[in-house]
Amino acid sequence: MDESLERYRQSIDNIDAALVFMLAERFKVTQAVGAYKAKNALPPADPGREERQIARLRQLAVDAKLDPDFTEKFLRFIIDEVIRHHESMRGA
Numbered sequence: 001m002d003e004s005l006e007r008y009r010q011s012i013d014n015i016d017a018a019l020v021f022m023l024a025e026r027f028k029v030t031q032a033v034g035a036y037k038a039k040n041a042l043p044p045a046d047p048g049r050e051e052r053q054i055a056r057l058r059q060l061a062v063d064a065k066l067d068p069d070f071t072e073k074f075l076r077f078i079i080d081e082v083i084r085h086h087e088s089m090r091g092a
């Protein structure tokens with residue numbers, strides 16, 4: 001295989017690994033948040049907090065020259081999964 005393609009792919013593999021580690025850490029924290037919310041009878045979702053997170057990350061995306069719509073969709077996908085986890089902890 002072409003050497004520069006191989007180098008690009010090594011870099012992509014490192015970045016993908018970092019994404020997995022970061023997501024694992026994020027879900028560890030949100031599991032703790034879910035337990036806290038279940039214990040204190042708080043609702044799984046906090047739309048106000050989500051609005052602030054999305055506005056902040058959209059701006060960061062613009063600064064980083066990343067598509068803000070893609071960034072919002074990505075965050076929405078993660079948060080929706082977190083809310084599902086919170087809901088199942090509430091029922092448990």
Ligand SMILES: O=C(O)C(=O)C[C@]1(C(=O)O)C=C[C@@H](O)C=C1
Nearest residue numbers: 033044045046047049050079082
């Ligand atoms: O901050 C919270 O209250 C969370 O439960 C975490 C989180 C998130 O994943 O960032 C998930 C659900 C809420 O609607 C808002 C944010």
